[in-house]
Amino acid sequence: MQARITRFAVIVSMVAITVFGLPLAVGAARYYVVDEQSDLEGDAQVAADGIAPVLAAGHVPVDVSPVSAESPAAVYGLDGHKITGDGPPRLSPALSGALTGRVVRSSAEGDYLVAVPVLDGDRRVGALRASRAQAESYERTGVTWAVMLVLGVAAVAGTRLVARRLAVRLSAPLEVLAGDAARLGEGDFTVSEPPPSGRRDPVPEIAAVHRSLAVTASRLDELVTRERAFSAEASHQLRTPLAGLRLRLEEAASLPPGSPGVREAVDSALEAADRLDRTVEELLRLAREPAGARREELAVDDLVGRVVAEVRADVPEGRTVSVHFEDGDLHAHGSAAAVRQILTVLVENALVHGTGAVSVTTRNAGPAVAVDVADEGTLTVDEAALFAGRSGDRAPDGGGRDGHGIGLALARRLAEAQGGRLRLRSPAPTTVTLLLPGVADDPGAGGA
Known part of the structure; x- marks a missing residue:
């Protein structure tokens, strides 16, 4: 991509320089030609004005000035024959218009030619022919064209440099984007x-x-x-x-x-x-379910009662699960499916890894609703290890089997996704508390 952008910019710059440079080069060459002819015409007119009185008196001019040595001149009579000066014996037909009072410009054999009438007042008394080599104008034109060529090459080189830097700036984010898209397609x-x-x-x-x-x-x-x-x-x-x-x-x-x-x-x-x-x-x-999904209002007591009733069907022999509602008619924000899974994990964890009777208690915890799940065992690991999704240990007198699996880690994540919290309230007897935001509270709040 960088090469294509650079190449395109160089081509465009070359086309632009050519389109604007060629007419400018031709115009410059034409300007030098006209400038040389105008300068020669001015010199010839000054010389003609100087010899007009002499020629009108019937004398032959001794000096044709101020035409320079690089611009030789000759004086011709009204019959077209040379009277004096450096020029052909007879005025060429191309310049004969000067004998009728016109200024004539022409060129021949590498020279610019100018013929001007010699006037004594309003009376024509002859013509003056002057010439100048074209080499000087060619030299000026060549120098100008060389400068234009150098500037054009410099402009193309500058365009290439700027285009390359711009191409790098443009392509760098695209290359990063392409790499990211490729990794994304590979599962990264x-x-x-x-x-x-x-x-x-x-x-x-x-x-x-x-x-x-x-x-x-x-x-x-x-x-x-x-x-x-x-x-x-x-x-x-x-x-x-x-x-x-x-x-x-x-x-x-x-x-x-x-x-x-x-x-x-x-x-x-x-x-x-x-x-x-x-x-x-x-x-x-x-x-x-996307993060931040809309939560519903839950009747906590009713939901806890249904979960406990389902779990009781699989309670091992010699174990009991009781439920206590300290404050009636508690409501909280959350997903019924998520809260049901959390409570199921907590009760089953207490039955599998705890000892003695299991109790589930709902209570009002200020801005939140608390659900305590307790058994009669003793926990020897800290809260971080308990919810880490790896094995934990009960005390020897706890009697429960080692290990909590990933159930509590799942339960904590589900609780936090509902704007609540899952924490270890007491290691002995082991009590885990689920805090859910109350209906009048912001769903992201949590009680103590």
Whole structure:
């Protein structure tokens, strides 16, 4: 691209110089010719005025002046024959018009010729012929043309230099843009930083395309990251529903055909399959939901009650899940699907990794609505490690299995996407609190 821009600029400059330079060169040459002839005519007219009285008296002029040595002159009578001076014996027909009172210009054999009438008052008494070599005007023309040629070459060279620098400025952002587009097509979303919109750009349109590409790359990166995370998060979230479904199917398979418990086991398996289907749909919707999506008003107590009821169907033997509503009729902003997944993660995490009874409590936390999920175990890792998506440890007396998987990391990210917070309220007994923005509060706020 740089070579094409430079070549095009040089060609345009050469055409422009030729179009304007050729007429100028011809005009300069013509000007020097006319200037020489006019100068010669002036000298001849002065000389003719000087010899007019002598010629009118019938005498032969001794000196024809002030015509210079480079411009020899001759005086002719009215019959066209030479009287004196340096010239041909007879006035040429081309110059004979001077005998009738006209000024005549001509050229022959490398000389400019001028013939002027010699007048004594209004009476013609002869003619004066003067000549001057054309070499001087040719020399002046040659010098002028040489200067014009040098200036033209300098102009073309300057144009090439400026065009190359401009081509570099124009092509550099395009090359960066092409590289970014190529990397984007290969799955690399690290687009180079576009110029700020307020800066003066060589080509604003290119800068605008660069900024648009950067925005597109950022959105694609976010989308792909969320889609990739979905596979890992979905496997974690689907583990418990799949296990419950398998248990019910195994229970149905172990019963004799036609026994009363088969129908109940099949119905229970269908309910588990429905929950599994809903979980998949919600996770897909959350993975594709754009950041900052509009949130709905949630009846927190009702939503918590439904989640606890679903989880109770798979509570291990010897474990219980209770729910407490300290402040009735609590409402918050958020996505029902996201909050349901968060609560499911918290309760299942308490059942799997905690010990004793699990309690879920909703309460008013000032500008926010709090949901506490607690068990009777003791946590030995700090809050950062708990939500890091890697393994954590319960205390020996906690009795729970090691490791929290990526469920809590998913839950925290979903909570922050809803404008809320997920925090460890107490390590012993282990209590994790979900804070959601209240209906009268800005969705981005969080309580203490």
